[in-house]
Amino acid sequence: MAAEVIRVLVVDDHPVVRQGLRTFLDLWDDLEVVGEAADGAGCLAAADRLRPDVILLDLRMPGTDGVHALHGLRAAGNPARVLVITSFAEPSVIVPAVRAGAAGYVYKDVDPAALAAAVRSVHAGHVLLHPSVARLLAEGEARPGAAALTAREREVLTEVARGNSNREIAKTLLLSEKTVKAHMTAILGKLGLHDRTQAALYAVRTGLVSPAGW
Amino acid sequence: MAAEVIRVLVVDDHPVVRQGLRTFLDLWDDLEVVGEAADGAGCLAAADRLRPDVILLDLRMPGTDGVHALHGLRAAGNPARVLVITSFAEPSVIVPAVRAGAAGYVYKDVDPAALAAAVRSVHAGHVLLHPSVARLLAEGEARPGAAALTAREREVLTEVARGNSNREIAKTLLLSEKTVKAHMTAILGKLGLHDRTQAALYAVRTGLVSPAGW
DNA sequence: CAAACCCGGGGTCCTAGGACCAAAGTCCGA
DNA sequence: TCGGACTTTGGTCCTAGGACCCCGGGTTTG
Numbered sequence: 001m002a003a004e005v006i007r008v009l010v011v012d013d014h015p016v017v018r019q020g021l022r023t024f025l026d027l028w029d030d031l032e033v034v035g036e037a038a039d040g041a042g043c044l045a046a047a048d049r050l051r052p053d054v055i056l057l058d059l060r061m062p063g064t065d066g067v068h069a070l071h072g073l074r075a076a077g078n079p080a081r082v083l084v085i086t087s088f089a090e091p092s093v094i095v096p097a098v099r100a101g102a103a104g105y106v107y108k109d110v111d112p113a114a115l116a117a118a119v120r121s122v123h124a125g126h127v128l129l130h131p132s133v134a135r136l137l138a139e140g141e142a143r144p145g146a147a148a149l150t151a152r153e154r155e156v157l158t159e160v161a162r163g164n165s166n167r168e169i170a171k172t173l174l175l176s177e178k179t180v181k182a183h184m185t186a187i188l189g190k191l192g193l194h195d196r197t198q199a200a201l202y203a204v205r206t207g208l209v210s211p212a213g214w
Numbered sequence: 215m216a217a218e219v220i221r222v223l224v225v226d227d228h229p230v231v232r233q234g235l236r237t238f239l240d241l242w243d244d245l246e247v248v249g250e251a252a253d254g255a256g257c258l259a260a261a262d263r264l265r266p267d268v269i270l271l272d273l274r275m276p277g278t279d280g281v282h283a284l285h286g287l288r289a290a291g292n293p294a295r296v297l298v299i300t301s302f303a304e305p306s307v308i309v310p311a312v313r314a315g316a317a318g319y320v321y322k323d324v325d326p327a328a329l330a331a332a333v334r335s336v337h338a339g340h341v342l343l344h345p346s347v348a349r350l351l352a353e354g355e356a357r358p359g360a361a362a363l364t365a366r367e368r369e370v371l372t373e374v375a376r377g378n379s380n381r382e383i384a385k386t387l388l389l390s391e392k393t394v395k396a397h398m399t400a401i402l403g404k405l406g407l408h409d410r411t412q413a414a415l416y417a418v419r420t421g422l423v424s425p426a427g428w
Numbered sequence: 429c430a431a432a433c434c435c436g437g438g439g440t441c442c443t444a445g446g447a448c449c450a451a452a453g454t455c456c457g458a
Numbered sequence: 459t460c461g462g463a464c465t466t467t468g469g470t471c472c473t474a475g476g477a478c479c480c481c482g483g484g485t486t487t488g
Contacts, residue, residue, distance in 0.1 A: 013323065014231075014234075014322050014323050015234070015238075015323060015324070015325050015326070016231055016234035016235055016238065016322055016323075016324065017230055017231060017234055017322075018234070019233070019234035019237045019238060019326075020228075020229070020230035020231055020232070020233035020234030020235075020237070021230055021234075022237075023233045023234070023236075023237045024229075024230065024233060108228050108230055108231075109227065109228050109229060109230075110229070110230065111229050112229070112233075150463085150464060150465085151464090152464075152465065152466095153464095160411065161415070162415075163407075163408075163409075163411055163412040163415050165408070165409070165444070165445090166444075166445070166446095167444085175465095175466075175467090176466075176467060176468090177444095178466080178467050178468065178469090179465075179466050179467060181444095181445070181446065181447095182465090182466075182467075183465090183466095184445080184446070185445095185446060185447070185448085188446080188447095193377075194377075194379070194446095195377075195379070195445080195446080195474085196411050196445075196446090197374065197377055197410050197411045197414050198377040200411050200414060200415055201375070201376075201377050201414055201415075201418065204415065204418050364433085364434065364435085365434090366434075366435065366436095367434095379474070379475090380474070380475070380476095381474080389435095389436075389437090390436075390437055390438090391474095392436085392437050392438065392439090393435080393436050393437055395474095395475070395476065395477095396435090396436080396437075397435090397436095398475080398476070399475095399476060399477070399478085402476080402477095408476095409444085409475080409476080410475075410476090
């Protein structure tokens with residue numbers, strides 16, 4: 001028994017998904033699931049306690065999300081390699097995660113063999129990137145993404161993505177409508193979008209607002 | 215060994231989710247996963263071949279979706295009880311499924327014990343509904359939902375939910391802008407919404423358009 | 429046959445939205 | 459201290475969007 005066992009921590013808010021991932025990984029003798037967590041905070045605690053080699057991390061979770069967890073891992077100097085599990089094809093979701101230290105990502109429709117290969121690959125020190133994501137990283141972001149937004153802009157965008165008008169947002173955030181419009185102009189400029197509808201859709205696609213949010 | 219075994223078919227487009235559900239159900243001796251399918255068409259074929267007692271069905275899948283599969287099961291006179299697995303809280307997604315014959319639904323964050331209980335319950339002939347869904351069924355739909363839209367209206371809404379302006383939609387669908395506006399007015403009226411942004415969000419939430427559609 | 433529905437398209441009109449100009453105050457890092 | 463970023467708000471102006479009126483043709487159903 002000379003084969004090294006890769007210790008894996010599974011982080012996803014859905015128990016079904018965690019179980020599916022665990023079962024997939026249990027198919028291989030060289031992979032061992034040493035723990036699970038349901039959000040970013042649980043991830044940090046479990047990573048500290050269990051010292052996994054690889055963390056499978058969903059980005060979009062309630063409470064502390066995946067990107068924040070990545071920052072936390074980095075700040076704690078945790079050496080675990082992080083493989084992001086995502087439903088989202090949008091590079092601008094993934095680029096911030098990669099910038100925050102993720103070693104790669106796989107989509108949720110991954111099959112067991114591909115998942116195992118990805119885990120082994122990041123454990124071996126590789127970085128797994130789709131060409132479109134690699135290009136974005138190389139060029140800097142062609143479309144900066146939500147990371148370029150200020151906190152206030154993000155608040156306004158969140159309200160837009162809840163279907164509210166500028167007037168309603170002004171009331172909610174205790175601003176003048178002029179201010180909301182100014183933020184909106186900034187948001188559209190930064191994201192390279194044409195109107196609020198595109199902005200709302202973008203917010204949903206990138207996980208800023210959940211589709212079931214209202 | 216007098217206990218009856220409930221035969222279950224698992225239908226979801228994500229292998230990870232299917233595996234998670236299978237593993238959950240395997241925890242109980244009275245539940246047996248007899249097959250899997252990745253979309254509505256696969257569901258119909260498997261249901262016909264395997265004759266499950268209960269089908270766990272995701273509504274939102276590429277190709278033939280869950281509601282269409284429900285219609286197909288009914289048309290085929292298949293007696294299997296259908297338990298919908300959904301990420302969506304929105305009753306207007308679920309009501310059409312229940313109307314199409316689903317015996318109930320559980321959310322994707324369900325734990326193993328609750329899932330098993332739900333399977334047994336629908337197998338025993340019960341209908342599992344949250345009060346808000348039951349009320350909608352009793353009253354008829356307060357908000358008719360996408361089912362009230364004509365085919366053309368649905369096409370226009372799909373384009374709106376892709377972030378296109380009326381002018382762009384007119385070009386795409388070879389219409390005058392006036393006609394697009396007329397459809398838009400009809401859509402907003404039928405869905406009880408105020409503007410296109412809400413309509414786009416609604417389309418995403420109800421699965422008419424996938425968040426990753428553009 | 430009439431009614432209902434769907435489709436397409438015309439008109440008028442108003443306002444929400446956004447482009448683009450300006451300004452002031454606060455905070456923080458070099 | 460100064461400059462940049464952020465936040466807030468004002469102005470002007472134009473147009474996309476949508477409410478609400480109208481019409482005609484085709485199809486289906488009672």
